[in-house]
Amino acid sequence: MNFVAMKMLVGDRVKYAGIIIGVAIATFLISQQLNIFIGLMASTYGLVTNISTPDVWVTNRPMQDVDDLRPMSGSELYRVKAVSGVLWAARLFRQTVQVRLHSGKFETCMLLGLGDQSLVGGPPALLGGTRLRSLRISHGIIVDAAYAKDKLQGIRPGQAMQINGHRAVVVGLCRTALSFQGLPLIYTTYSRAANWAPAQRHQLAVILVKARPGVNPQALCGRIEARTGLEAYTRRGIMNKTFWYYMKSTGIPINFGITISLGALVGIAIAAQTLYQFTHDNLRYLGTLKAMGATDMVLARMVLAQALLTGILGFGIGIGLSGGSFILIMHFTPVSQRLAAFLPQVMIGTGLGMLVIVVAASLFSLISVIRLEPAVVFK
């Protein structure tokens, strides 16, 4: 009877298209907004994403999120190194600076200084043959390629800019994850960064720690906090702290929650209402089938098959639109605005959500099918 169900559905083109469009709109709105929300929230801990080597991050207290770092004394590095279970510890400088480009334009950037010897904390991906050790070249900096093209006016390796009045020469390009502030990242050595940036009483923003093999990073955090009075987080821990700070202290989740809910509501209303209306409009024919021997189970399978077909097609179109919008965002918006993501988890989650919606709508419409008196066919 699935054949009859499909013919009934496809034969009523207006309603068929209406259900598919409803599911597609709901899928698009939910998945696109969720992807943007997740991309935005992931950007809040962009600094952690961009520095992947260490097991433990040590910061001055109190810290709200990874962008709220209060510099500490340089001597803290040696206290942390003295904690048992620490394989190595390295300094990380982090401060916003004004960069003067060759055109004379100023741009605010995030200056990251890596340990002079170890160069621990470098960018996650180096591009075009760039080597991290090139930072040891006099005045050397590595910049994000996308930002170089966009915010830094197309600056290329070999070209220079001024950081707080100091000459800096691009020695390589890298690719970094987007940060919430959307500032271009500039990597250099710790000493150089401390020298270039406006003076502060303390300069050490973070101590990056690698645990000895076999040492639990979480336990190591506890030991570091107990011995030094500083705050220590695992990589996942500092990401979570930052994520929940933004969740609790900003309007982002509420605003996105409203947008996602409204989108879902509109799409669901269209899809579910049209699906219900379709079944309702066909009650006479479903009654005819019932009179002719189709059991409630057969009719339920027919209605579910119709719901699943429209659900799958609508979901496919919606996800296609969502992917298309992601491609458009990535191609046509400035790098600092590319907050969207396109995650398989969102795709699967949205798919399951839409499955629940179409099945629920069809089950709801099935109530009238099951209650249907086949005698209606003689009226």
Next chain:
Amino acid sequence: MNSSSQPVQSPDGGALSAAVVCRNVEKSFGQGNAVTRALTGVNLEVYAGEMLMLVGPSGCGKTTLLSVIAGILDADNGSVELFNRPMGLLRGAEKTRFRGRFIGFSFQQFNLLPQLTALENAGIPLLILGWPRKKALARAAELLEQLGLADRMSNFPKQLSGGQQQRVAFARALIHEPKLVVCDEPTSALDGRTGEQVIAALRQMAVKPGRAVIVVTHDTRIFHFADRIARMDDGRIVDTGSVKTMLAGEQ
């Protein structure tokens, strides 16, 4: 005039076996002061191999009786037996499957699925019984050909005339070789000539030994196709008899 319990004679003079037996069937709709007694003690037998026409004024209970006999309405009191099987003992899906296997339906408004072609509509009962689609449609094609619709098989209902739609509905009612065929006002949507043609086709195709056909109608022009006529009034059978005796009685 015959009483309702007397069997009709087969052409060779032998008694025909009862396909449908109704005893004191009652059916009401509504509750309290708004109750409507649609059937008030119906006694009727329909025999295998005959076409019985159920006639009477509007609202006398013809369609209700047809629904009770076909098992799509339950009687409040009394009993209905189809081929010696008490319908009252069948419940839910079992009754639905019984209808699908043993009863063919033709509805006043035809109720052809508008999204399906004539061929597909005719094949539905076999699809319900679980036949493979190809086999069901092949059987439907044979039947539509016999009903003179060979060139209309791929047409949708709205592309067919009323007479053609009724023939498709007959094909659908007969395709699974049911033991009982029930037709509700099969000619009401047709002009006189077409009505006679389709009822002649129904008679030719449907009336067979071992199968009973019940037709509810107002259309006096088709009475002569019946083997017997049962006249209803006020929720009960008031007369049954052959066409000749019934028409003679009227005169």
